[in-house]
Amino acid sequence: xxxxxxxxxxxxxxxxxxxxxxxxxxxxxxxxxxxxxxxxxxxxxxxxxxxxxxxxxxxxxxxxxxxxxxxxxxxxxxxxxxxxxxxxxxxxxxxxxxxxxxxxxxxxxxxxxxxxxxxxxxxxxxxxxxxxxxxxxxxxxxxxxxxxxxxxxxxxxxxxxxxxxxxxxxxxxxxxxxxxxxxxxxxxxxxxxxxxxxxxxxxxxxxxxxxxxxxxxxxxxxxxxxxxxxxxxxxxxxxxxxxxxxxxxxxxxxx
Numbered sequence: 001x002x003x004x005x006x007x008x009x010x011x012x013x014x015x016x017x018x019x020x021x022x023x024x025x026x027x028x029x030x031x032x033x034x035x036x037x038x039x040x041x042x043x044x045x046x047x048x049x050x051x052x053x054x055x056x057x058x059x060x061x062x063x064x065x066x067x068x069x070x071x072x073x074x075x076x077x078x079x080x081x082x083x084x085x086x087x088x089x090x091x092x093x094x095x096x097x098x099x100x101x102x103x104x105x106x107x108x109x110x111x112x113x114x115x116x117x118x119x120x121x122x123x124x125x126x127x128x129x130x131x132x133x134x135x136x137x138x139x140x141x142x143x144x145x146x147x148x149x150x151x152x153x154x155x156x157x158x159x160x161x162x163x164x165x166x167x168x169x170x171x172x173x174x175x176x177x178x179x180x181x182x183x184x185x186x187x188x189x190x191x192x193x194x195x196x197x198x199x200x201x202x203x204x205x206x207x208x209x210x211x212x213x214x215x216x217x218x219x220x221x222x223x224x225x226x227x228x229x230x231x232x233x234x235x236x237x238x239x240x241x242x243x244x245x246x247x248x249x250x251x252x253x254x255x
Contacts, residue, residue, distance in 0.1 A: 014203075017190050018247040019044050019101045022130045025184050025251035028052055029124070032096040035060065037085045037117075038103020042070025042078075048099065049078040055097075060088060089116045097126045102207075105131040108164045111174065118178040121254040127180060133187060133246040134163035139204045142231050147212060152227070155220045161211055171250055180252025192243040197232050200243060201225070 032055035036045040039059030049057040060083040061067050070080040085100075085107055098117055107113055118127055134140040140163065146152060147160045166174075168185055175183050194200050205213075209228075213221055236243075 014190065014192055014245070015102065016044070018130045018188070018249065019047075021186075021188065022099075022101060022128050022249050022251070023048065023051060025249070026052075026097065026099075026126055026128055027253070029096060029126075030054060032056070033094075033122075034058070034097035034099060035088060035095050037088065037098065037100035038062075038106070039070065039080065040066045040103075042067070042073050042080050044101055045070075045080070046073045046078060049075075053077075060085070085113075085117075089113075089120070093120065094122050095120055095125060096122050097128070100129045102130060102132060104129055105134060105163065105165050110164055110166050111170075114171070114174045115178045118175070118180060118252075118254070123254055125254045127175070127250070127252050127254070129250045131165055131248050131250075133248050134165050134208070136246050138235060138243065139200060139232070140208055142228070142235065143204065143208060143212070146224075146228060146231055152220075152224055155224075156212065156215055159215065165248065168248070171248070175250065175252045178252075179255050181255050182251070182253045184249070184251040186249040187246060188249065189244045189246055192245050193240055194236075194243055195240050197229050197236065197239075200232050200236065201229050203243075 032052060034048070034052070034055055034057045036048065036057065036059040039045045039061045040063070042059045045057055045059035049055065055077065057078045059070060059078070059080045061080070062082065062084050064082060067080055067082055074080060085104070098121060104110070104113070121127060144160060144162065147156055168187060172183065172185055192203065212224070216224055
């Protein structure tokens, strides 16, 4: 997938609110060794590094386009590498803080992924993750329904990406069985007040839409964008409108 930092950051204010909420769970410890999984442009990792001075932060992301924006942010306590979350798990390296904001929803099989990540924590290490609740968010529902319909199902050869995000009950059980205490699990609505269809389309085009657009040629993309906007308009008949964007915040500390 090719990410576009400019499109993604059009909605920076909206995307930063759950990030700041997630950071309030983190307890300040001296000399933390921390990793930010799916750090994107690195701006949020830099905020974390400033919030916890004396700690060592590593931001990792697969997107070279996103990481290109992170280079000016590097310093003695903050570094960035092009790696996957799977690379981090496979390395077996230990951490005092594993952090991820709006990234792990792109990875499959959370029943295995989350315990594998938590196993990398040092004693008293912290686990803080935020993800959109894709199964409940209306734009994601519209997207998944549309790609299953003709002609787009044919264009995509039947491919679609169902969300890997689990239920609150599932995550509570996973965090508990993985040996975390002080568990916090919060689902929160971050409302987006939108003036028109294009704003809602642009919001999802910078994230969930990316893997689909990459599989369509130019003419197919034009048809898809038109159909998607028409479908959005059906669900939002009046503007300005409110989009109830749901996020899931997870936190726990290793025993």
